Amino acid sequence: MMKLSQLLAGVSFVRRKASDPEVGGVEYDSRRVLPGSLFVAMHGGSTDGNRYISLAAKQGAVAVVTDSTAAFDDAARNLPQLALIEVTHGRKALAGLASNFFAHPQDQLGLSGVTGTNGKTTTAFLLDAMLNHVARKTVLVGTIEYHVAGRIRPSPHTTPESRDLFELFREGVTKGATEAVMEVSSHALEQGRVWGLKYDVAIFTNLTRDHLDFHGTMEKYRAAKQSLFDGRNGTPPRVAVINLDDESGREIARAAAMAGVEIYGYGLNSGTFRAGNVQMTAQGMRFTLRTPLGEASISTRLTGKVNVYNLLAASAAAIARGLSLNEVVAGAAVLDHVPGRFQTVDAQQPFAVVVDYAHTDDALKNLIALARELVATHDGRVITLFGCGGDRDRTKRSEMGRVAGKGSDLVVLTSDNPRSEDPLAIISDVLEGLEPTCTGFQVEPDRGAAIAAAIQAARSGDIVLLAGKGHEKMQVLKDRTIPFDDVQVAQRALAALGFNLVSEATR
Numbered sequence: 001m002m003k004l005s006q007l008l009a010g011v012s013f014v015r016r017k018a019s020d021p022e023v024g025g026v027e028y029d030s031r032r033v034l035p036g037s038l039f040v041a042m043h044g045g046s047t048d049g050n051r052y053i054s055l056a057a058k059q060g061a062v063a064v065v066t067d068s069t070a071a072f073d074d075a076a077r078n079l080p081q082l083a084l085i086e087v088t089h090g091r092k093a094l095a096g097l098a099s100n101f102f103a104h105p106q107d108q109l110g111l112s113g114v115t116g117t118n119g120k121t122t123t124a125f126l127l128d129a130m131l132n133h134v135a136r137k138t139v140l141v142g143t144i145e146y147h148v149a150g151r152i153r154p155s156p157h158t159t160p161e162s163r164d165l166f167e168l169f170r171e172g173v174t175k176g177a178t179e180a181v182m183e184v185s186s187h188a189l190e191q192g193r194v195w196g197l198k199y200d201v202a203i204f205t206n207l208t209r210d211h212l213d214f215h216g217t218m219e220k221y222r223a224a225k226q227s228l229f230d231g232r233n234g235t236p237p238r239v240a241v242i243n244l245d246d247e248s249g250r251e252i253a254r255a256a257a258m259a260g261v262e263i264y265g266y267g268l269n270s271g272t273f274r275a276g277n278v279q280m281t282a283q284g285m286r287f288t289l290r291t292p293l294g295e296a297s298i299s300t301r302l303t304g305k306v307n308v309y310n311l312l313a314a315s316a317a318a319i320a321r322g323l324s325l326n327e328v329v330a331g332a333a334v335l336d337h338v339p340g341r342f343q344t345v346d347a348q349q350p351f352a353v354v355v356d357y358a359h360t361d362d363a364l365k366n367l368i369a370l371a372r373e374l375v376a377t378h379d380g381r382v383i384t385l386f387g388c389g390g391d392r393d394r395t396k397r398s399e400m401g402r403v404a405g406k407g408s409d410l411v412v413l414t415s416d417n418p419r420s421e422d423p424l425a426i427i428s429d430v431l432e433g434l435e436p437t438c439t440g441f442q443v444e445p446d447r448g449a450a451i452a453a454a455i456q457a458a459r460s461g462d463i464v465l466l467a468g469k470g471h472e473k474m475q476v477l478k479d480r481t482i483p484f485d486d487v488q489v490a491q492r493a494l495a496a497l498g499f500n501l502v503s504e505a506t507r
């Protein structure tokens with residue numbers, strides 16, 4: 001419990017209807033309001049939290065913070081028992097209130113945030129593994145799941161609302177965590193979900209096409225990412241770990257340097273953290289890591305050029321967090337794979353089946369290029385299965401079709417969370433890019449049947465890429481959400497062909 005006035009410390013507001021109740025919780029969703037809660041009512045893209053103020057009051061809210069002048073006036077008239085505060089930005093206010101409510105757990109954590117179009121989850125997992133390897137307890141927040149000092153929680157969002165983030169941090173600190181590693185999505189930056197958080201280390205992986213449905217243009221998308229580095233998220237980070245091979249990375253580094261941030265640049269061709277002598281197989285990689293602390297040989301079970309970048313980013317961040325080069329090397333060897341990222345499904349079949357989360361044209365292009373490199377030694381073929389998400393960026397659909405068509409020997413075009421859209425309409429958008437570039441493709445909207453078809457088509461030495469859903473366990477359709485797991489479906493398809501798992505065979 002906390003007095004409303006204490007919760008408001010440092011939170012700027014427009015006006016306040018005086019009264020100072022004890023508050024037992026801070027909620028941004030009326031459905032979670034309990035007796036004694038403070039409800040933060042804010043407008044959104046699909047509804048307006050201000051519509052639910054009277055419902056929240058019925059459920060026992062004692063105070064309401066609103067981003068609406070009209071809602072304030074209305075509640076002042078009709079709900080006289082409520083303490084009221086009007087703010088200009090609901091989520092920024094929420095971040096300040098929640099930080100106060102959970103007693104600033106971030107101050108007791110070394111906080112690292114990863115942003116960029118692709119590679120956030122992988123880089124975060126790598127950094128987390130390095131920190132755990134030197135016995136630092138962590139909170140890990142991202143797309144796949146949340147880890148709170150070893151305990152696993154489901155992840156409803158890559159980057160949760162500030163209130164939920166501070167709750168995770170508080171629980172982590174209570175359980176002995178000293179570090180937090182989190183993915184920071186562009187949605188979160190744009191909306192203010194991480195407003196005011198001071199990062200020790202902010203990491204930029206890359207910027208390529210995605211999320212134009214939300215940001216509108218690449219410039220706005222980049223600006224959202226950049227705000228993690230240049231102080232526009234409230235306060236700039238201490239260190240910025242930035243991919244300097246990426247054009248946007250170079251721009252972001254300039255802006256961060258202007259804001260007084262220390263830059264740790266990385267890349268294959270630029271920066272002070274570099275990789276050389278990369279030797280790559282399907283099972284893993286070795287390369288020389290060059291850093292300002294000296295050189296070391298990295299050995300990892302992750303593979304592919306994109307994972308060289310992810311390892312460079314994680315290594316630089318780990319060094320920024322005080323690890324030695326030896327500790328980085330040891331930590332890099334720990335991770336077997338990141339769930340759903342270049343995860344092989346092995347039932348002793350004579351071809352490879354790989355589940356990967358590539359759901360942008362850049363990721364798909366890189367994935368196919370890696371597969372092409374791996375089959376080139378024995379003249380195998382690349383079979384690529386993918387679809388595009390519904391209610392998401394439409395501009396990437398034909399581009400994904402184009403890169404899949406160009407790089408693959410066979411494409412199986414299917415569905416990937418059509419959400420409210422017609423799966424065939426999404427497929428038709430993809431075909432605009434696929435048809436002109438591809439000699440062999442099949443269309444099968446049912447993802448289960450499509451996976452079976454892709455696997456049936458494989459011959460000895462081929463690689464079957466099942467792209468887009470990675471770790472996901474559900475397929476989101478218009479009228480229902482059904483359990484769906486690419487790894488399991490692939491295992492069943494292999495079993496139907498007489499290939500069976502041996503123990504520990506599935507990585």
Ligand SMILES: CC(=O)N[C@H]1[C@@H](OP(=O)(O)OP(=O)(O)OC[C@H]2O[C@@H](n3ccc(=O)[nH]c3=O)[C@H](O)[C@@H]2O)O[C@H](CO)[C@@H](O)[C@@H]1O[C@H](C)C(=O)N[C@@H](C)C(=O)N[C@H](CCC(=O)O)C(=O)O
Nearest residue numbers: 028029030043044045046047048049052157158159185187
């Ligand atoms: C576009 C987007 O990010 N939307 C998120 C955002 O919605 P919004 O601001 O439009 O809010 P809204 O749904 O209109 O509701 C307005 C307010 O009313 C409240 N409300 C709503 C209903 C009710 O009965 N009572 C109530 O109080 C809501 O809690 C909210 O505070 O805030 C909501 C509450 O937290 C989220 O559920 C919602 O996520 C939607 C479902 C979503 O799909 N988001 C995705 C795109 C997303 O955020 N993805 C990124 C990662 C992307 C990537 O990995 O590349 C992420 O960080 O997860």
Ligand SMILES: Nc1ncnc2c1ncn2[C@@H]1O[C@H](COP(=O)(O)OP(=O)(O)OP(=O)(O)O)[C@@H](O)[C@H]1O
Nearest residue numbers: 117118119120121122143306309341356357358363
């Ligand atoms: N550094 C990278 N550069 C380009 N592509 C990458 C990189 N790392 C991973 N990928 C590709 O992108 C896919 C998603 O990777 P990952 O989950 O690490 O990224 P993410 O940024 O967290 O994605 P999301 O925003 O969807 O959660 C991988 O399966 C792989 O195909």
Ligand SMILES: N[C@H](CCC[C@H](N)C(=O)O)C(=O)O
Nearest residue numbers: 359388389392416417468469
């Ligand atoms: N988290 C990202 C990736 C989703 C990947 C793909 N499976 C899809 O549903 O589009 C998003 O929500 O845009």
Ligand SMILES: [Mg+2]
Nearest residue numbers: 120121143183
């Ligand atoms: Mg992610």
